[in-house]
Amino acid sequence: MSWRDQLQPGSFRGAAFAVRAAENSGGRRGPDHSYPQRDTGWAEDIGRAAARFTIDAIVIGADYMAARDALIAACEAKGPGTLVHPWRGTLQAQCRTYTVAESTEEGGMATFTIELVEAGEIVAAEVRQATADAAVEVADDVKLSAIERFAAGFSVARLPAFVEAAAADAIGVFTAVTTAAGVLQGGTGNALRTFLIGLNVLPGGLLRSPLLLAQAIDGALFALGQLGSSPASRVTALRRVMSDGVAFPPVVAATIGAPSGPYIVATATSPAPIGFTPARRQEWENQVALTRLITTIAAAEAVRSCSQIVFASYNEAAALRSALQDDLDALAVAAADAGDDAAADDLDRLRLIMVRDITARGGSLARIYTVSPSRTLPALALAHQLDGTLDDLLSRSADLVARNGIRHPGFVMGGQPVEVLGERTAGA
Numbered sequence: 001m002s003w004r005d006q007l008q009p010g011s012f013r014g015a016a017f018a019v020r021a022a023e024n025s026g027g028r029r030g031p032d033h034s035y036p037q038r039d040t041g042w043a044e045d046i047g048r049a050a051a052r053f054t055i056d057a058i059v060i061g062a063d064y065m066a067a068r069d070a071l072i073a074a075c076e077a078k079g080p081g082t083l084v085h086p087w088r089g090t091l092q093a094q095c096r097t098y099t100v101a102e103s104t105e106e107g108g109m110a111t112f113t114i115e116l117v118e119a120g121e122i123v124a125a126e127v128r129q130a131t132a133d134a135a136v137e138v139a140d141d142v143k144l145s146a147i148e149r150f151a152a153g154f155s156v157a158r159l160p161a162f163v164e165a166a167a168a169d170a171i172g173v174f175t176a177v178t179t180a181a182g183v184l185q186g187g188t189g190n191a192l193r194t195f196l197i198g199l200n201v202l203p204g205g206l207l208r209s210p211l212l213l214a215q216a217i218d219g220a221l222f223a224l225g226q227l228g229s230s231p232a233s234r235v236t237a238l239r240r241v242m243s244d245g246v247a248f249p250p251v252v253a254a255t256i257g258a259p260s261g262p263y264i265v266a267t268a269t270s271p272a273p274i275g276f277t278p279a280r281r282q283e284w285e286n287q288v289a290l291t292r293l294i295t296t297i298a299a300a301e302a303v304r305s306c307s308q309i310v311f312a313s314y315n316e317a318a319a320l321r322s323a324l325q326d327d328l329d330a331l332a333v334a335a336a337d338a339g340d341d342a343a344a345d346d347l348d349r350l351r352l353i354m355v356r357d358i359t360a361r362g363g364s365l366a367r368i369y370t371v372s373p374s375r376t377l378p379a380l381a382l383a384h385q386l387d388g389t390l391d392d393l394l395s396r397s398a399d400l401v402a403r404n405g406i407r408h409p410g411f412v413m414g415g416q417p418v419e420v421l422g423e424r425t426a427g428a
Helices: 064-076 124-153 162-186 189-200 210-224 233-245 250-255 278-304 314-337 341-362 378-389 394-406
Strands: 010-012 015-025 052-060 081-085 089-101 110-117 366-371 418-424
Touching: 010 341, 015 064, 052 064, 064 110, 064 189, 064 233, 089 124, 110 162, 124 210, 124 278, 124 341, 162 210, 162 233, 210 233, 210 278, 233 278, 278 314, 278 341, 278 418, 314 366, 378 394, 394 418
Parallel strands: none
Antiparallel strands: 010 015, 010 081, 015 052, 052 110, 081 089, 089 110, 366 418
């Protein structure tokens, strides 16, 4: 088969053209290093350079203007498109520049010089950042909706004093649980003191201003999400508030006739029992509103903190995804059972974006598995034995030592299981 027979009809995004000539360039990427007192340097290799193509194209014929306009539109369209290169075949490319020329001397045709670059695939880091940003956006939107619903349903105005006292007691439980969560995650210094001062003023005059009270609770949970040494510890603290900080104090449970127990979660027995007076009913509805506000905002802040975690392995990402998914599912079901469909929908939105975010950022990470070396080996030898290559040998052996708390890198005990970070996976 001759070279002419192997040529393919040229097109870009389906806009056809003939080709007079074409050039392409490529190579390797990387900086060139030079050193004092050395005659030779080092050309660092960080990967193949994207191929670039320059095509001298022609559209010709009685209706060439339509073909010209189609090719111009293809070159100006957003994003990469399919290029059928007469010599190089089919590939994805992005048009960088083009020029088009027409003349009366050569009527009925237009000539193009089109410069394109190989598109490849979107960088994974950009995808991960996009899902993290989307998680933060959904969390902020859910918090705003929760605050608006709370402000519309919570009230102590023109009601007996016991209604306000019950709400203050419930906030006291929230304050105690949130304080413990802040201390347990390692918050110290000025940040912790500021956080505690903010919690201590919650039960004040804010009970008569539902919107300000909701914003104060939001601020307290946001501050809780900023304490601690890592985003993972913040998620743990917020999950504690989601489960422990939404309960009635015992005195409130006894007063309103709820089932006995040290703590009674409001959502579990909503709506209010039959026979309540209007004041008792509002007391109950206030408890439910506080419960829903605290759980929803804590859930939103947990999803926000998740978006900041840099996962070390697929196993770590999958474990957190599963645990937080169960938490959000339970809260959504409780809200739906209580007839609060808006809160249930918001919690479902949080769950979906959290799963999408963690899957995008952790689904292709290396998995952890367990091996038991048959004999005692140095960490370097075991790392090489497991992988069979010298690539990143030092970092792999260091990870092996750190992950298993090995006291001396020269002695990984034989017959004892050790955790090993495996190869990256193709997907979640």
